[in-house]
Amino acid sequence: MMEKIAKLIEQAQSDIAASNTLAQINAVKVKYLGKSGELTQLLRGMKDLAPEDRPAAGKFVNQARDEITELTDKKSKELAQAETDEKMLKESIDITLDGNAVERGSLHPCTLVANEIVEIFTSMGFSIAQGPEIELDKFCFQMLNIPPDHPARDMQDTFYITDEALLRTHTSSVQARAMLKSKPPIRIVCPGKVYRPDDDATHSPMFQQIEGLVVDEKVTLCDLKGLLETFAQKLFDQKTKVRFRPSFFPFTEPSVEVDVTCSVCHGKGCRICKGTGWIEILGAGIVNPKVLENCGIDSKKYKGLAFGLGIERTTMIKYGIPDMRILFENDVRFLKEFK
Numbered sequence: 598m599m600e601k602i603a604k605l606i607e608q609a610q611s612d613i614a615a616s617n618t619l620a621q622i623n624a625v626k627v628k629y630l631g632k633s634g635e636l637t638q639l640l641r642g643m644k645d646l647a648p649e650d651r652p653a654a655g656k657f658v659n660q661a662r663d664e665i666t667e668l669t670d671k672k673s674k675e676l677a678q679a680e681t682d683e684k685m686l687k688e689s690i691d692i693t694l695d696g697n698a699v700e701r702g703s704l705h706p707c708t709l710v711a712n713e714i715v716e717i718f719t720s721m722g723f724s725i726a727q728g729p730e731i732e733l734d735k736f737c738f739q740m741l742n743i744p745p746d747h748p749a750r751d752m753q754d755t756f757y758i759t760d761e762a763l764l765r766t767h768t769s770s771v772q773a774r775a776m777l778k779s780k781p782p783i784r785i786v787c788p789g790k791v792y793r794p795d796d797d798a799t800h801s802p803m804f805q806q807i808e809g810l811v812v813d814e815k816v817t818l819c820d821l822k823g824l825l826e827t828f829a830q831k832l833f834d835q836k837t838k839v840r841f842r843p844s845f846f847p848f849t850e851p852s853v854e855v856d857v858t859c860s861v862c863h864g865k866g867c868r869i870c871k872g873t874g875w876i877e878i879l880g881a882g883i884v885n886p887k888v889l890e891n892c893g894i895d896s897k898k899y900k901g902l903a904f905g906l907g908i909e910r911t912t913m914i915k916y917g918i919p920d921m922r923i924l925f926e927n928d929v930r931f932l933k934e935f936k
């Protein structure tokens with residue numbers, strides 16, 4: 598019996614040593630320690646021994662079981678570790694390889710300029726107002742003192758949808774909506790898209806404007822000039838000067854075209870300003886009392902100043918861009934310049 602056990606241990610040791618995978622070592626465990634394993638068989642054979650031999654033989658079998666259990670457990674652990682190591686090695690990432698770079702986008706120059714303009718005015722106490730792009734004739738024209746069939750309509754070619762609805766030709770329509778909705782004092786800027794059937798190097802059928810409106814008890818042309826000068830100096834540079842030229846808009850009286858000194862030559866005259874030293878940037882004026890009355894504001898008590906500027910045009914001036922169409926082509930090489 599003792600001999601048998603000693604042999605079994607020897608055989609188990611060599612089986613364990615020969616196991617190279619977890620599956621193999623598990624099979625060895627079953628072979629010796631399982632229900633019908635060899636050691637279990639030996640234990641069963643104990644009943645055939647002489648009673649006085651049984652305690653010593655039992656002890657020896659138990660020792661053998663402990664030893665085989667310990668050896669198989671140890672080998673199992675080693676093999677499991679080896680398998681994990683191999684898996685880790687296979688799945689490891691080579692961090693020295695170049696990655697696939699994801700390029701970062703950037704804001705469109707017109708968005709940058711629009712944001713900057715809105716920020717300048719909000720820093721001066723203006724709030725932002727918005728209106729619909731599909732607008733009623735009433736808000737786009739009639740309330741702004743441009744009656745149906747009036748020649749002033751020819752100033753702005755228009756995409757009509759029906760007799761009453763159109764694609765707004767200017768953000769001045771938001772003025773009318775704002776005045777109807779709130780009481781003075783009013784101080785708003787209205788950024789947004791506008792539409793006109795024009796298309797050439799300096800016009801696009803869709804472009805963006807920012808409208809400004811102040812309505813209060815004491816508002817003068819001097820306030821308008823001071824406000825626009827501060828704005829131009831913040832947007833271009835501190836030395837920028839502003840000049841007014843007389844003009845006409847049905848919704849303002851008096852009306853002005855506003856020029857700023859050329860940001861390239863500072864007024865000396867260059868190619869950008871066509872030798873004049875000045876560049877036109879916007880239209881403005883004192884709100885026509887008729888417009889105030891149309892919108893339910895007492896024109897004896899309140900006065901208004903208003904202005905409207907084109908974002909694309911301002912972007913072209915600010916960055917010296919000669920052709921507006923480049924702003925709509927979205928050539929990545931051009932857009933990257935503004936990162």
Ligand code: DAH
Nearest residue numbers: 767769880881882903904905
């Ligand atoms: N709405 C005018 C346009 O699109 C721009 C404009 C001029 C707006 C004078 C104004 C203003 O508020 O007072 O050409």
